[in-house]
Amino acid sequence: MTRLNWGMIGGGDGSQIGPAHRMGAQADGNFSFVAGALDADADRGKSYAQSLGIAPDRAYGNWRDMLEGEREHPDRVDLVTVATPNSTHFEITRAFLEAGFNVLCEKPMTMTVEEGEEIVRLAREAGRICAVNYCYSAYPMVRQMKAMVAAGELGAIRCVVANFSHGHHAAGDDADNPRVRWRYDPAQAGVSGQMADCGIHALHMASFILGDELRSLSADFASTVPGRVLEDDAMVNFRTEKGTVGRLWTSTIALGRQHGLDIQVFGETGGLRWASEQPNQIHYHRLGGRVEIIEKGEAGLHGDAARLSRVPIAHPEGFPLAVANIYVDLAARIRGEVAGALPGAEDGLRSMAAVYAAVDSARRDGAWVDARPPMFR
Amino acid sequence: MTRLNWGMIGGGDGSQIGPAHRMGAQADGNFSFVAGALDADADRGKSYAQSLGIAPDRAYGNWRDMLEGEREHPDRVDLVTVATPNSTHFEITRAFLEAGFNVLCEKPMTMTVEEGEEIVRLAREAGRICAVNYCYSAYPMVRQMKAMVAAGELGAIRCVVANFSHGHHAAGDDADNPRVRWRYDPAQAGVSGQMADCGIHALHMASFILGDELRSLSADFASTVPGRVLEDDAMVNFRTEKGTVGRLWTSTIALGRQHGLDIQVFGETGGLRWASEQPNQIHYHRLGGRVEIIEKGEAGLHGDAARLSRVPIAHPEGFPLAVANIYVDLAARIRGEVAGALPGAEDGLRSMAAVYAAVDSARRDGAWVDARPPMFR
Amino acid sequence: MTRLNWGMIGGGDGSQIGPAHRMGAQADGNFSFVAGALDADADRGKSYAQSLGIAPDRAYGNWRDMLEGEREHPDRVDLVTVATPNSTHFEITRAFLEAGFNVLCEKPMTMTVEEGEEIVRLAREAGRICAVNYCYSAYPMVRQMKAMVAAGELGAIRCVVANFSHGHHAAGDDADNPRVRWRYDPAQAGVSGQMADCGIHALHMASFILGDELRSLSADFASTVPGRVLEDDAMVNFRTEKGTVGRLWTSTIALGRQHGLDIQVFGETGGLRWASEQPNQIHYHRLGGRVEIIEKGEAGLHGDAARLSRVPIAHPEGFPLAVANIYVDLAARIRGEVAGALPGAEDGLRSMAAVYAAVDSARRDGAWVDARPPMFR
Amino acid sequence: MTRLNWGMIGGGDGSQIGPAHRMGAQADGNFSFVAGALDADADRGKSYAQSLGIAPDRAYGNWRDMLEGEREHPDRVDLVTVATPNSTHFEITRAFLEAGFNVLCEKPMTMTVEEGEEIVRLAREAGRICAVNYCYSAYPMVRQMKAMVAAGELGAIRCVVANFSHGHHAAGDDADNPRVRWRYDPAQAGVSGQMADCGIHALHMASFILGDELRSLSADFASTVPGRVLEDDAMVNFRTEKGTVGRLWTSTIALGRQHGLDIQVFGETGGLRWASEQPNQIHYHRLGGRVEIIEKGEAGLHGDAARLSRVPIAHPEGFPLAVANIYVDLAARIRGEVAGALPGAEDGLRSMAAVYAAVDSARRDGAWVDARPPMFR
Ligand SMILES: NC(=O)c1ccc[n+]([C@@H]2O[C@H](COP(=O)([O-])OP(=O)(O)OC[C@H]3O[C@@H](n4cnc5c(N)ncnc54)[C@H](O)[C@@H]3O)[C@@H](O)[C@H]2O)c1
Ligand SMILES: NC(=O)c1ccc[n+]([C@@H]2O[C@H](COP(=O)([O-])OP(=O)(O)OC[C@H]3O[C@@H](n4cnc5c(N)ncnc54)[C@H](O)[C@@H]3O)[C@@H](O)[C@H]2O)c1
Ligand SMILES: NC(=O)c1ccc[n+]([C@@H]2O[C@H](COP(=O)([O-])OP(=O)(O)OC[C@H]3O[C@@H](n4cnc5c(N)ncnc54)[C@H](O)[C@@H]3O)[C@@H](O)[C@H]2O)c1
Ligand SMILES: NC(=O)c1ccc[n+]([C@@H]2O[C@H](COP(=O)([O-])OP(=O)(O)OC[C@H]3O[C@@H](n4cnc5c(N)ncnc54)[C@H](O)[C@@H]3O)[C@@H](O)[C@H]2O)c1
Structure with missing residues (x-):
């Protein structure tokens, strides 16, 4: 097993869902957390990313910079998670799919049906994974x-x-x-x-x-x-x-x-x-x-x-592990292995x-x- | 406290709701179970009533006989419970209300809205209690x-x-x-x-x-x-x-x-x-x-x-006692005492x-x- | 079925366990509540008994009077329940057993092992039921x-x-x-x-x-x-x-x-x-x-x-009905019918x-x- | 934050507690899993370690090799988890403490009281963390x-x-x-x-x-x-x-x-x-x-x-996260930060x-x- 590279957009300090994604992606050692544009505020996002162990040059101020930085990166991320507020999902997901990245998008995937149809078409054309976090x-x-x-x-x-x-x-x-x-x-x-x-x-x-x-x-x-x-x-x-x-x-x-x-x-x-x-x-x-x-x-x-x-049995497993299960199957899909059902x-x-x-x-x-x-x- | 006299129609041997009414009416000693037309089958009804301690002359073969028998009885029942199948509720309830009895009718009280309105009017005119067993x-x-x-x-x-x-x-x-x-x-x-x-x-x-x-x-x-x-x-x-x-x-x-x-x-x-x-x-x-x-x-x-x-506290009370609570308030109402909410x-x-x-x-x-x-x- | 006669000692107004016995004995119509010495205070006991429908001459001021009154009564009680404080159980139970009554005694039956052995011997000799309310x-x-x-x-x-x-x-x-x-x-x-x-x-x-x-x-x-x-x-x-x-x-x-x-x-x-x-x-x-x-x-x-x-099924039954089950089997035993396990x-x-x-x-x-x-x- | 290096002894393929440690150590990105002697069978342990992303030279056949290999390693592990069967805990924990490693040992820490006292003394002398997984x-x-x-x-x-x-x-x-x-x-x-x-x-x-x-x-x-x-x-x-x-x-x-x-x-x-x-x-x-x-x-x-x-609130967290909490506080202690209670x-x-x-x-x-x-x- 080689570790995959993972990046996140949104999920900054104090966000609700950010921690679940970080635990989910890392729990099984499938993904290394190497890049992020974590916050609406560029500075907060950069410093928070670094506090989480991300190298300064991959702690981005916004998702467009991240798209630019990762696009040509020799170790570019294998998966991008979009955990920003709803109204931004469409634009960000579309941009990363178009650039050939695999995406895990938070729900709701889009704000309109038309946008949803566009993402479906795009994911098919791009041959990339576009998963939605119905965890x-x-x-x-x-x-x-x-x-x-x-x-x-x-x-x-x-x-x-x-x-x-x-x-x-x-x-x-x-x-x-x-x-x-x-x-x-x-x-x-x-x-x-x-x-x-x-x-x-x-x-x-x-x-x-x-x-x-x-x-x-x-x-x-x-x-x-x-x-x-x-x-x-x-x-x-x-x-x-x-x-x-x-x-x-x-x-x-x-x-x-x-x-x-x-x-x-x-x-x-x-x-x-x-x-x-x-x-x-x-x-x-x-x-x-x-x-x-x-x-x-x-x-x-x-x-x-x-x-x-x-x-x-009877050792309880909770919400972060459900999210981790999504990442387990994402890793399998990215590696071309047999994977379970992925929304x-x-x-x-x-x-x-x-x-x-x-x-x-x-x-x-x-x-x-x-x-x-x-x-x- | 003097005990009140109570009779039941329906609730024969093997019926679902019969036992709850008998426990409910008797649990507090408010009612003596003295009359009944308990079964669609006259003979079964009579013998079951007697097995429950009802005198032979008040173990009726059907509700019409009971109506006749109780109407002029010196110790006539203070309350009649109607626990027969739904389609008979209206007819029986109406007849007993008209004859001046208090009635506790099982739900649904009637089969139609029109019948329901008739019972409401009748109960008001008769000045009798017509309760429904929303226990x-x-x-x-x-x-x-x-x-x-x-x-x-x-x-x-x-x-x-x-x-x-x-x-x-x-x-x-x-x-x-x-x-x-x-x-x-x-x-x-x-x-x-x-x-x-x-x-x-x-x-x-x-x-x-x-x-x-x-x-x-x-x-x-x-x-x-x-x-x-x-x-x-x-x-x-x-x-x-x-x-x-x-x-x-x-x-x-x-x-x-x-x-x-x-x-x-x-x-x-x-x-x-x-x-x-x-x-x-x-x-x-x-x-x-x-x-x-x-x-x-x-x-x-x-x-x-x-x-x-x-x-x-924490000694559980169950369904039969909920039914008994209905009878507690019925007894109070019949005696002219202060009673709780009665459907x-x-x-x-x-x-x-x-x-x-x-x-x-x-x-x-x-x-x-x-x-x-x-x-x- | 003929109703059996039942009396209670203790279980006066405001007592904890009194209501459960009254509901238990009466719920199934097996017992008529006809006699009682319900309270440590004679007057309170008499008036409470009457408020529950007991005839004045059987609303006793204390258990000794009740023993006297019932012993020769033509309709003497078929069963006496002892629901007084613990230290009195032995004396009262012994006296009623000796007089040939069936007894349901609250727990603990006695205060000592020796008293317990005496009750066991006595119940055997008297050929009477001595049940204990392990309800x-x-x-x-x-x-x-x-x-x-x-x-x-x-x-x-x-x-x-x-x-x-x-x-x-x-x-x-x-x-x-x-x-x-x-x-x-x-x-x-x-x-x-x-x-x-x-x-x-x-x-x-x-x-x-x-x-x-x-x-x-x-x-x-x-x-x-x-x-x-x-x-x-x-x-x-x-x-x-x-x-x-x-x-x-x-x-x-x-x-x-x-x-x-x-x-x-x-x-x-x-x-x-x-x-x-x-x-x-x-x-x-x-x-x-x-x-x-x-x-x-x-x-x-x-x-x-x-x-x-x-x-x-799934209509809950609670504590008072568990007590009633004890009375169901007591009634069966008194009537010489087949009964369930009785403590x-x-x-x-x-x-x-x-x-x-x-x-x-x-x-x-x-x-x-x-x-x-x-x-x- | 820089990631800490982590190694594990025991917890091989199919073991009960191994997965919880791996999820626990990695979930928060505090630890990189870099070394292991995971199995009683050297070959199984090596290949399983590599399948989990560990470099071949740090996938050890047994704990003694691991001790040797890590002792002088420039990036030596900051923490060793001992998740082998009970009878080996003492020996392994002692050896790693003596070599100056921090240890998280599974319960029971030792087989005897005397061994326990020795570990306590040793941990104090060595000035190293010896935690026990009372997760x-x-x-x-x-x-x-x-x-x-x-x-x-x-x-x-x-x-x-x-x-x-x-x-x-x-x-x-x-x-x-x-x-x-x-x-x-x-x-x-x-x-x-x-x-x-x-x-x-x-x-x-x-x-x-x-x-x-x-x-x-x-x-x-x-x-x-x-x-x-x-x-x-x-x-x-x-x-x-x-x-x-x-x-x-x-x-x-x-x-x-x-x-x-x-x-x-x-x-x-x-x-x-x-x-x-x-x-x-x-x-x-x-x-x-x-x-x-x-x-x-x-x-x-x-x-x-x-x-x-x-x-x-109300998003359930389970057993693996409880283990992860132990690792959160271990990381803090190793980094010299304020940490919570650590068994x-x-x-x-x-x-x-x-x-x-x-x-x-x-x-x-x-x-x-x-x-x-x-x-x-
Ligand atoms: N799957 C689930 O069970 C689940 C649970 C909760 C939230 N969510 C979804 O997750 C998303 C985030 O929700 P949340 O509750 O964590 O919100 P939040 O408001 O708590 O956090 C949002 C985070 O995104 C950052 N952000 C905002 N705009 C950004 C941008 N343009 N670029 C980069 N970062 C940006 C904010 O700074 C913040 O850190 C929502 O779409 C929500 O519906 C899903
Ligand atoms: N309040 C509640 O929670 C509750 C629960 C169950 C049933 N119910 C109602 O109670 C009524 C009876 O239901 P059940 O489940 O006991 O039915 P059931 O079929 O189990 O028993 C009906 C009984 O009525 C007798 N009967 C039928 N026709 C009769 C007649 N003309 N005269 C006299 N007796 C007659 C039958 O012989 C039988 O003994 C229904 O209206 C039902 O909706 C209410
Ligand atoms: N089986 C059970 O689950 C259960 C539950 C509660 C109580 N109990 C037992 O029931 C008995 C009574 O307990 P309680 O909690 O109801 O007590 P209580 O103090 O609430 O009531 C006792 C009643 O007995 C009356 N009394 C006292 N001495 C009397 C006497 N010499 N003659 C007649 N009446 C007398 C009192 O006036 C009072 O009304 C106790 O032995 C107790 O252990 C059993
Ligand atoms: N904290 C808890 O809640 C918890 C729960 C379960 C188990 N445990 C403890 O964890 C330890 C392991 O238990 P388990 O149930 O996972 O056992 P297990 O038998 O399922 O697994 C033991 C693992 O250790 C390996 N192993 C055995 N000897 C070894 C050696 N000398 N060197 C390297 N690896 C070796 C085995 O190959 C196997 O992979 C026990 O001490 C147990 O008490 C703790």
Whole structure:
């Protein structure tokens, strides 16, 4: 094994998601962290990068400098992670793909469906990896669910119920809190608030586990905190291509739920439940049997779940390792080895199409609308 | 205290809900069980009643005989419980109210909105109690939630999320199982399956806790098991009179959920969560604080919750005692004493209106419709 | 079925355990509550009895009057429950047994081993029922555990771990609280505090589930709150007649545990766990399999567990119904019908022997001592 | 920041704990993995090391070669992790300390008390770090508990109850399974089975959180599986230097417990509970208040807990990150920066003293014995 070179844009000091990417990329020794444009503020970004061990000449002040510097670098980065605010993802991802880099882009991949389609086309043409950080799909137990569905252990799937709700934006005085306020302001956040921020994680999980995609949906949006324009609570009913019934609730005002991402899948002969706050167990109910607790790391898991169970049964693994699993498969893909399922630009595009469809439906009193991106119709 | 006389219709040997009513009525010694028409089969009903200690002359073969027998009885029953199949509730309840009896009717109170309105009018004219067995509302911790909302401990309520889902009708071969099949057959069950059976419990809980009523709703129904006509999975979005956002999911094919009735209430300054399988605790999250566990029987509960906590803190109380709480308040009402909140004919009517509204909306692709009974518009 | 007559001594207004007995005896309509000497204060006892529907002439001022009044009463009580403070149990139980009554005595049955042996002899001679209210053993899921062990579903039992810990006496100022203080005062409570109060419940559970009895034990007692003489925290290691290893922890200063009675049984081929705060489930781990959740009311339970599952699966049943189950079997025994396992005077005696053995061992620095009553050696 | 050089002995392909060390050392980019003697089999060790990116000349065949190779290496490793089987820890740790390396040794640090004392002396003389991998103490929420105790938020501590039980050695046929069998064979495992393997983790946790050390103990050991000589189930009662009562149960035959490490601390004014399977929450009960759930990452945690909460509230962190936290503080110590609490040779020695004391006590029927190492008496 030779180590791959890795760089990051965004994820500066104090950022939310930056640490998870650094732990994720480095935990397995696959990647050396050699370059970065980590902050909106050039100086802060440079000095923070150096404090993390990056050489001064690869601690860039902004992503354009990084693109220039890395393009011709003899040891140029094998992978660039884009962990900047949402509105910049498209531009940065496009630029690096065009320059022939592999990219891991944070969600949401773009702000519009059109941009999403452009990224999909570009990634295909460039022959480069464009992954999207739907990291929850990389938990071993989520992979186990996907494999159980694929193996028919639940029979035909009838219904999927996914939630992603929390209460961290419940404070009504967010007008004074810029870290919260921008999320409900169309000028900064685009057409959607919570749906685009968290709802798409849950929708992706549903598609990922089912091996099936959204066809149509009906949405109900609410802005429950005075002064908010975009939705902070949303319900989406959907149908998949194969006809499965779907239900998604997502909220930011759900006081009492800390990280309420959970998913239930109901088939003809079995049901499964997984929750992000206890990610190492699945509750499995076989028709006519008892609820059984499937444990990460137990004997007899399906291939991908077994491979990604890194420490013994009942030793918990958490969020940073889920992100690390994404990097494990990225390294494998970059090296041309066999890799597991990796969420990609198509998934990023589908999410955007679902967001726009939900916005449209909600505006039209819950009318059912096509949830697919035009290019996949 | 003198004991009151109590009789039951339905609830025969092997019935599901019969035992809960008998325990509920007798547990506190308020009622003597003196009369019954317990079974669709007259002989079985009579002999079962006698095996339960009822005198032969008050062990009736059917409800009409019971009505005749009790009408002029010197010790006539003070309360009649109607625990027969749904389609008979209206007729029996009406007849007993007209004859001047107090009635506790099982849910759903009627099969149509019109019948519901008739019962409401009749109960008012007769000046008799017509209660409906929304027994979950009688759990002490549900009363605590209602009181906390009323006291403003959560601030203005933004959103309520209620579920009532189980997997007990997930077996696809129910065509062969008459106990399940009739529920999805319009000829026997009316316009709705799971919504009318369980959904209304959850909707009642939402209204009861909020002290607020449904105004409008949008529904998505699915019949996921081949051969079923009526819905076995439904999602209803609603708005209350005060503008609270509501979400209700109800299902019978949710393998893994045994008795998945739970409710979450989110206000400006606090959130609450209660689940029927652990009915003695509430999770309470104050804005800016930690999640706290409120225990049945703890010091300082609101009045009704304290009164109905029958055994010390952390000694669990269950479903039959929730039913018993309904009977405690019925006894108080009959005796003219101060009683707690008792779900009544108005609630039974509102449920029916919501069911019909949901059916209508689901047929019209989720259109938003008025959820109120005509007489309350 | 004819109703049996029932009377109670103790359990007056505001008492802790009184309500559970009244609900337990009446819930199933087996017993009519016709007589009582409910309070240490004669007047309060009489008026409270009448407020509960007892006729004035059977609302007695003290237990001696009740003994006189009932002895020759044409409808004399078929069962007397003794729910007074511990130090009175022996005297009252003896007197009623001698007069030919059936008795249900609260735990601990006596204050000494000698008294316990006397009650055992007396109950045998009198040919009367002397039951002891080890009510936790009457939860359906505890019966299921007993049946599973008996059926060999766990193989030979290696180890049992029982806890009964709470934090309700953690307040250090109990010197000022007479309801707590007497429990740690040898003059009032006898030789033991928490061991005699709660520890014996857990020990009885262990014996009951295993179908095996204590042989020897080693104990460590602590009085953690200054001023207390008797133990408020105790650990007992024991061995059963069949050689099973036992561990019991019991405490009253365990802040955070509300009603921490739980029990785990480990056999060659399976393990079980039950906890009093969620009494309707057992966690079952088969060697080589997954943890399964056994639900009260599920299909295929062992006989006694099925019989005592009163309402459908996942509708919780609680503490008062466990007490009611004791009364169900008492009624059956009184009527000469087939009845389930009923904890009796022998169990009450064994508990006392274990308490004295533990006290002795703790005083002798954990020396192993015989835990059996002399009469069973 | 410059990266430090890191090497590992043991932790070869397929080993249990190897991956956690690799993720732990690399996750934060503090250490470059540059040298290793990873396997008992020289060839396997060399090729596995190279597959992990180690240069051929630093992929050693055994630890002696590594000692030679690294001693004079210009970029010699700053830290050596010893993750080999227990009986080799002493020899390897001693050799590397003597050669002036910093060492992180797996538990148990040594096989005897005398060896432990030698390591303590040596580490002091050499002025080198000798840490022991009591990694559970590095969970942020465990640090929070320690800080709460130190800050007096629970008042004086009365009692600590620690368990470390699992069922992974419950299969009776382990005579055929060498990975299990050696653990109960004195010739290979020394004087103790489960106590030395897992019990010491729980004992260390108790000392760590309390900021207090064991003074005396009384033990009960059992070998429940036929053919085993050493204990597979043990109960230890203890007292700390400050007089706190302690209880420790540890088992390997507890079918149903997967990773049953949990700890409860009870003080005058508060109680805490933490469990390894849900490591990101603490249950906190303030005297007179409600149970509150403290979340990793919440606002207002004590310093060390806040520092080690790496991703936002309710995003779970697991076992590998706890190990990583040990490496974070090792890096800080090596760099001469301010570091958090780091379990060291003294702790390793105290564990060994407690194990020998427990063995002695168990052999003498639970006699109370001094639990301190001679050098700390
Ligand atoms: N996959 C997940 O579970 C997950 C979780 C959280 C956040 N995210 C996503 O990650 C992204 C970042 O979110 P966050 O919460 O970490 O935000 P944040 O505001 O905490 O941090 C953003 C960081 O990006 C830097 N930055 C901003 N503009 C930049 C630019 N032009 N060039 C370089 N750096 C720039 C900022 O200085 C800051 O350090 C978002 O797109 C968000 O949706 C994903
Ligand atoms: N409140 C709740 O939580 C709850 C729970 C379960 C059932 N229910 C309601 O209780 C009612 C009964 O449900 P169940 O599950 O017990 O049904 P079931 O089929 O188990 O029992 C119905 C009983 O009624 C008897 N019966 C039928 N027709 C009769 C008639 N004309 N006269 C007298 N007896 C008659 C039957 O012989 C049987 O004993 C239903 O309306 C149901 O919706 C309510
Ligand atoms: N089985 C269980 O789970 C359980 C639970 C709680 C209590 N108990 C037992 O029940 C008994 C009562 O406990 P409690 O907590 O209800 O006590 P309590 O102090 O709350 O009530 C005792 C009642 O007995 C009455 N009383 C006292 N002396 C009397 C006398 N000589 N004659 C008639 N009445 C008398 C008192 O007036 C009071 O009403 C105790 O032995 C206790 O150990 C058992
Ligand atoms: N801190 C914890 O929570 C924790 C958890 C598990 C194991 N451990 C400890 O870690 C150590 C290893 O345990 P494990 O479960 O990984 O064991 P294991 O048997 O799974 O692996 C041991 C590894 O060490 C290698 N090895 C053996 N002898 C060697 C030698 N002389 N030189 C170099 N390599 C050698 C083996 O080839 C193997 O790769 C033990 O001391 C154990 O107690 C600690």
